[in-house]
Amino acid sequence: MTSRTKASFFQSISGSASPLFALAIVPVLLGVGIATDYVRLLNAQTELSAALDGAALAAAQGVGVSDKVRKLTAQTYFAANFQNDALPGAIADVAIDGKGVRVSADLDLPTSIMHLAGIPSMDLRAMAEVNLQGAKNAELVLVLDYSGSMNSHNKYGRMADAATEMLDSLEAAAKDVEFKVGLVPFSAMVRTTMSSAYVNQPSSGATWTGCTQDRAYPYNTGVSTPTAAAATKWGYIEGGFENIEGYGCAAYAAKRLTIRPLTKNINSIRDQLNDMRPLGNTNIALGAEFGWNLLDPALPFAEARPYADTENRKFLVLLTDGVQTSKEFGSSGGRSVSNAQSNLKAICKGMRDSQITVFAIAYDVTDPAVTSLLKDCAPGRYFEPAVSGTDLDAVFGEITNQITDHVVRLTK
Numbered sequence: 001m002t003s004r005t006k007a008s009f010f011q012s013i014s015g016s017a018s019p020l021f022a023l024a025i026v027p028v029l030l031g032v033g034i035a036t037d038y039v040r041l042l043n044a045q046t047e048l049s050a051a052l053d054g055a056a057l058a059a060a061q062g063v064g065v066s067d068k069v070r071k072l073t074a075q076t077y078f079a080a081n082f083q084n085d086a087l088p089g090a091i092a093d094v095a096i097d098g099k100g101v102r103v104s105a106d107l108d109l110p111t112s113i114m115h116l117a118g119i120p121s122m123d124l125r126a127m128a129e130v131n132l133q134g135a136k137n138a139e140l141v142l143v144l145d146y147s148g149s150m151n152s153h154n155k156y157g158r159m160a161d162a163a164t165e166m167l168d169s170l171e172a173a174a175k176d177v178e179f180k181v182g183l184v185p186f187s188a189m190v191r192t193t194m195s196s197a198y199v200n201q202p203s204s205g206a207t208w209t210g211c212t213q214d215r216a217y218p219y220n221t222g223v224s225t226p227t228a229a230a231a232t233k234w235g236y237i238e239g240g241f242e243n244i245e246g247y248g249c250a251a252y253a254a255k256r257l258t259i260r261p262l263t264k265n266i267n268s269i270r271d272q273l274n275d276m277r278p279l280g281n282t283n284i285a286l287g288a289e290f291g292w293n294l295l296d297p298a299l300p301f302a303e304a305r306p307y308a309d310t311e312n313r314k315f316l317v318l319l320t321d322g323v324q325t326s327k328e329f330g331s332s333g334g335r336s337v338s339n340a341q342s343n344l345k346a347i348c349k350g351m352r353d354s355q356i357t358v359f360a361i362a363y364d365v366t367d368p369a370v371t372s373l374l375k376d377c378a379p380g381r382y383f384e385p386a387v388s389g390t391d392l393d394a395v396f397g398e399i400t401n402q403i404t405d406h407v408v409r410l411t412k
Contacts, residue, residue: 037114051082052128056103060130067096100131127380137312138407141182143291145320150278153387160273162396169400180262181269182294186287187280188326191252192259194300198226200235211249217329221346223296262303283326285344319361323369348377
């Protein structure tokens, strides 16, 4: 090959490679840009949450302050402390009722690179809620997933340790208030004690202790006290569950997976957290259903204070590590997983409408079938910790701080 031929050959290669390189670099640059935009979103989320928390606390201070003044205080604080260059003049929404102040923001954060892929903005939203000064009591229910998958990576042990540390901190901070805690360990079923009049299973006494799944629809989406009608009662177990060796209700008892209603005996909750062991499938909606019932003042449990008690605040922490695998009754009368997912949405909305502060934790799970449900369940109070490291401890620590802000800090 002559020198002139060689030069022509390499020029040809160079000319062909240039457009190929230009095409190949596009997805790389887009990937870098998407990562950059995601980091911007995380930083903005942190800034937004901090500004909303401070605004809510500032607005809730003082006795006898008008709603108008509280709203102005919250909006002024937010405007002064949320200074994001991409969102100039962002405004927070402020709502005030007889119990507290709720400050929220739902913003569209413009993208810098992702708009090239047809994504002009990212959803940025958060909410902070603080009791008005004078709240004196708190009720907390832990709704914790004890399905078989919690055995992996000692997730149930990590969860129990983090929950115990949270209880230790809250009990110490709540020395001047009445603090009650309830516990709902759930998998495919729950084990509980209630009046035998409220179940469709045989009982020889006034009370019944056993396992159940959900009630008939729509009773499985609310907290109405059962009547004489069979459809309103608990006691249903899907065919075969009770007969599976090692999985029936006796196994729930052996693994201490029994609901504990609200109690001031925090040590009893700690002891049970230490003793419980996982078992079976996952029914997130069932856990949430019984968690709400524990916080409801009516029977079958009735240890909770009335919703109208302005000196009391209700909290629920819902944690799961898996998708909804159990079926539930729906409007058609049949049972399906999609019914259970719809039921969870209704239960969460009902709790929020009843002024229950709900926290949702998707533990070691990123499946949209779970994360979307839990985000909708607890807007602004959704967490997604990894199984490794101290992520879960940090989440329970943040929940502890928020509960302390809502109740205890305003009563010192």
